[in-house]
Amino acid sequence: MSVVRTPAEIDVDALVARFAQLYDGAPAGVWAAPGRVNIIGEHTDYNGGFVLPIALAQHTIAAVRQRDDERVRVASASMDGGAPVEFELSDMAPGGEYGWASYVVGVGWAARQRRLPVTGIDIALDSNVPLGAGLSSSAALSCVTARAWSDLLGWGIDDETVADLGRDAENHIAGAPTGLMDQLASVCGWAAHAMQIDTRAVTVNQIPFDLGRFGLSLLVVDSHTEHSHAGGEYAERRRSTQEAALRLGVAELRDVPLESLATTLDKLPDLLRRRARHVITDSARVEQVAAALAAGDDPRRIGSLLNDSHASMRDDFEITVPSVDTIQAAAVAAGAYGARMTGGGFGGCVIALVDGDAAETVAQACAAAAERGGFPAPTAFEAVPSTGATRLR
Incomplete structure (x- = not known):
């Protein structure tokens, strides 16, 4: 099926x-x-x-x-x-x-x-x-x-x-x-x-994002682990990033230079340091991905940045859940160039950058991994910018 x-x-x-x-x-x-x-x-x-x-x-x-x-x-x-x-x-x-x-x-x-x-x-x-x-x-x-x-x-x-x-x-x-x-x-x-x-x-x-021109597809795999922005965990992440900015004396975490990230964040306790590090590095990854796409580069090159973003959300921001991590890892193992959770976290979807003719194969691998882990059966669709x-x- x-x-x-x-x-x-x-x-x-x-x-x-x-x-x-x-x-x-x-x-x-x-x-x-x-x-x-x-x-x-x-x-x-x-x-x-x-x-x-x-x-x-x-x-x-x-x-x-x-x-x-x-x-x-x-x-x-x-x-x-x-x-x-x-x-x-x-x-x-x-x-x-x-x-x-x-x-x-x-x-x-x-x-x-x-x-x-x-x-x-x-x-x-x-x-x-x-x-x-x-x-x-x-x-x-x-x-x-x-x-x-x-x-x-x-x-x-x-x-x-x-x-x-x-x-x-x-x-x-x-x-x-x-x-x-x-x-x-x-x-x-x-x-x-x-x-x-x-x-x-x-x-x-x-930014031009015509994956079909490169024989690629953006696969969206729904974990069917529901999330809610109105829940307390989402609000806690927002409070923690605001507290980190306050302690660093900046209006927003965007104002922390990437070049001095390590020394700047050393001023924060561990939890706030990890929360801030995710926000600052993920914003920088946006600029890297956008620059590559705008230059007409092969989108396969952004795959590693998608993986890095997922690791940051998992380890520093702590907004992924086991079902989502399982799907992300399965997608990469099945040949995706990169994959990451998308959205506010605590459930939801994983996106995977895949060859267009491999979308079903990758999706089947994600479904098999979810079944082995005892998680809900995922479904998937190919995202088309509209x-x-x-x-x-």
Whole structure:
């Protein structure tokens, strides 16, 4: 049985029909926002560093209609049996209990903080972005909501502000202390490109990433060990890196020169030293990978940097788990040029840079290793860089 699978397409017409059934009328439009996979640069975004994601071909799709009151009605094909949940915008506040709908209603709250005009909306959702896999299903949800609300109410905001609204919804309403990478990747993606994002300057540099030209594929192997950004471990990593920066007397860990890394980090206790070392070196690896890709080098050359990044996440940042480590090692042993966990950690996916005709072989090796280890059976797909959040109709 094949491990590499192509995710099912979303039936947009069926979503529009479901909207009409739920809300007694047609939507004003349909929008889509993709998930993302990060090639390299983990937990660097909230430390002012660099990241290198791609937008995926998997999307969250939203059929939306403006209301003339403050009610937000939200229905998802994969949540609450598809039944709508309802909230009032006037009741939105940090610390409230909104469940998965936090990523929708939180955008309305964030828009009001910017004094943008906000009315209620009816929204029906469907998605083929895997949940809990480290592929930013939550950012896809918040960003498709922000893009739709902006278009419907004529906010006239740029891509960075759309991403900011999504991040604020996640940070303040959903309670997930993410950086800006996930949202920028969902909004700013280009086909056949990766995005080198400078999270301090909030700039996006599009880097050619056409692996097919080199006979390669980026395999995404889902461990089916779910993670959550709203959990305590993610927040603890953010606190520890902020404490390290404070002790070193810098605004952010990005400000620590790589050349003096060893002597600078000697000032920190062991735990903070290892946390800081990961962030600083992984941000530097982003620059190395981006430079190689921009120069048109054979992407096989970046494989060792992917392996180094995984080792850093495992040993210094301590965000991998046994199932993920098993899959990463199996991918490399089966011929991947490099492999690493991607996403916030504590589960999720491994990416592997493989020859295009070897994707199934590598995926089968990962599945066999997971079975031997007593872990959930992984599934896999080949990642294709795609465009960011947009209106479909």
